[in-house]
Amino acid sequence: xxxxxxxRALRLPEGSEICLRGWVYRKREIGKKIFIVIxxxxxxxxxxxxxxxxxxxxxxxxxxASIEASIEVCGRTAREPxxxxxxxxxxxxxxxxxxxEDFPIKGGEGVDYLLDNRHLWIRSRKLTAVWRIRHTxxxxxxxxxxxxxxxxxxxxxxxxxxxxxxxTLFKVDFFGKEAYLSQSAQFYLEALIYSLERVxxxxxSFRAERSRTRRHLYEYWHLELEEAWAEMRDSMKVAEELxxxxxxxxxxxxxxxxxxxxxxxxxxxxxxxxxxxxxxxxEAIELLRKKGVDIKWGEDLxxxxxxxxxxxxxxxFFVTHFPKKxxxxxxxxxxxxxxxxxxxDLLAPEGYGEIIGGSQREDRYEVLLNRIKEEGLDxxxxxxxxxxxxxxxxxxxxxxxxxxxxxxxxxxLDHIRDSIxxxxxxxxxxx
RNA sequence: GCCGGGGUAGCUCAGCGGUAGAGCGCCGGGCUGUUAACCCGGUGGUCGGGGGUUCAAAUCCCCUCCCCGGCGCCA
Numbered sequence: 001x002x003x004x005x006x007x008r009a010l011r012l013p014e015g016s017e018i019c020l021r022g023w024v025y026r027k028r029e030i031g032k033k034i035f036i037v038i039x040x041x042x043x044x045x046x047x048x049x050x051x052x053x054x055x056x057x058x059x060x061x062x063x064x065a066s067i068e069a070s071i072e073v074c075g076r077t078a079r080e081p082x083x084x085x086x087x088x089x090x091x092x093x094x095x096x097x098x099x100x101e102d103f104p105i106k107g108g109e110g111v112d113y114l115l116d117n118r119h120l121w122i123r124s125r126k127l128t129a130v131w132r133i134r135h136t137x138x139x140x141x142x143x144x145x146x147x148x149x150x151x152x153x154x155x156x157x158x159x160x161x162x163x164x165x166x167x168t169l170f171k172v173d174f175f176g177k178e179a180y181l182s183q184s185a186q187f188y189l190e191a192l193i194y195s196l197e198r199v200x201x202x203x204x205s206f207r208a209e210r211s212r213t214r215r216h217l218y219e220y221w222h223l224e225l226e227e228a229w230a231e232m233r234d235s236m237k238v239a240e241e242l243x244x245x246x247x248x249x250x251x252x253x254x255x256x257x258x259x260x261x262x263x264x265x266x267x268x269x270x271x272x273x274x275x276x277x278x279x280x281x282x283e284a285i286e287l288l289r290k291k292g293v294d295i296k297w298g299e300d301l302x303x304x305x306x307x308x309x310x311x312x313x314x315x316x317f318f319v320t321h322f323p324k325k326x327x328x329x330x331x332x333x334x335x336x337x338x339x340x341x342x343x344x345d346l347l348a349p350e351g352y353g354e355i356i357g358g359s360q361r362e363d364r365y366e367v368l369l370n371r372i373k374e375e376g377l378d379x380x381x382x383x384x385x386x387x388x389x390x391x392x393x394x395x396x397x398x399x400x401x402x403x404x405x406x407x408x409x410x411x412x413l414d415h416i417r418d419s420i421x422x423x424x425x426x427x428x429x430x431x
Numbered sequence: 432g433c434c435g436g437g438g439u440a441g442c443u444c445a446g447c448g449g450u451a452g453a454g455c456g457c458c459g460g461g462c463u464g465u466u467a468a469c470c471c472g473g474u475g476g477u478c479g480g481g482g483g484u485u486c487a488a489a490u491c492c493c494c495u496c497c498c499c500g501g502c503g504c505c506a
Binding site: 026028029030031032033034035037046048050051052080082083084102104105106107108109110111112113115168183184205207209210211212213214215216217220221222223300302303304345353354355356357400401402403404405406426427 | 432433438441442443455456457461462463464465466467468469497498499500501502503504505506
């Protein structure tokens with residue numbers, strides 16, 4: 001008999017003889033019949049073991065198949081309106097591969113308990129749907145870049161210095177020297193454009209900031225890219241195409257999973273079309289004041305401000321030209337207005353907030369050196385980074401995408417922890 | 432780091448000075464079409480930890496640990 005997957009089995013002709021391998025998702029014993037709903041990587045399917053039609057030995061084997069036991073069942077498919085999905089498997093043979101002790105997750109458990117049992121909870125149907133959406137998202141992001149002439153490179157994770165400030169780095173012992181886990185590959189990508197011009201990397205980034213929000217991880221997946229000869233607007237165009245392409249692929253390939261998660265598709269359908277609006281920081285301040293928000297020019301946009309701005313747009317939108325005081329030293333100053341930088345954020349709608357941060361980089365040696373000094377940083381720490389402006393500097397721009405946040409928005413999750421199988425956040429290191 | 436909420440049975444919670452409770456789970460029994468099956472019976476506790484007040488503390492006070500939500504930081 002043919003080994004099948006649950007999802008395919010639903011579409012086979014009635015009476016097909018097949019075997020299924022999977023895990024016991026639900027089990028109901030009614031008198032002389034046992035209903036076992038089997039779960040595999042594709043979905044679920046109800047199976048029936050009827051004591052009148054199988055040997056006593058087979059029936060007893062089915063009795064042993066407790067929740068989450070791994071089993072193999074063989075039988076004949078049958079249309080059955082009473083079964084979920086309209087098809088069930090009438091079983092002739094049962095084999096328990098790995099029995100299961102009393103499974104700790106029954107339904108109704110709290111957040112803390114589920115996180116302590118994350119290694120078991122990740123097999124839930126909800127999280128499985130997220131993993132599938134995450135896979136397609138990652139695959140689409142890569143595909144876009146590969147098909148559009150971007151070179152994938154591999155920057156280091158162990159680094160010597162900070163990209164932005166030093167307070168938020170995880171320190172590790174590098175044989176007696178202090179080393180840090182990378183919080184961004186940006187500087188390394190900037191170095192690599194002199195060889196490959198358009199480069200990207202997908203790595204974990206680390207931020208040792210004790211965040212208490214639903215949008216922060218200490219260890220997160222960071223897609224970064226950097227392009228030579230590109231101005232800020234060029235980079236924004238790439239961001240828009242990249243995001244809308246990935247959303248489009250997820251809508252095409254993961255509709256079932258989005259529906260299972262009860263995701264409202266409307267917002268994604270609008271985003272797949274691109275054409276993200278763009279406003280300047282100045283315009284953002286103006287819009288906020290119109291809505292009665294008390295904010296002065298020069299103040300950073302916080303969560304409350306982002307929420308208000310979101311009400312103006314139904315797609316992701318850009319905010320550009322921030323005051324230089326609230327942004328990093330490496331962002332290029334606007335030649336027309338040296339009090340603002342050529343930086344941009346991309347904010348997702350529905351309250352999901354910033355998913356991309358990028359900028360044109362300062363490519364003039366003297367200006368960059370002065371900016372480093374202005375920020376009270378030590379130029380010696382940035383020696384090699386400054387060198388890049390001494391040997392054939394070019395205008396260049398780039399950005400970083402928070403992959404987990406992006407997945408969180410696509411899947412409509414209410415917490416970033418569920419966008420990744422084993423989240424590192426708060427004080428959680430187990431499992 | 433700051434503000435707020437909370438730790439009581441395996442799980443979710445009620446009880447808030449006077450003999451520790453419910454639902455679910457689990458175990459046993461019944462049932463040949465269940466959908467988180469149902470019905471009957473059974474099982475279940477350092478009331479997060481330490482100290483104090485009191486005749487008496489899960490309950491009041493102090494210290495401490497842990498969890499959740501929000502802000503800040505950002506992606």
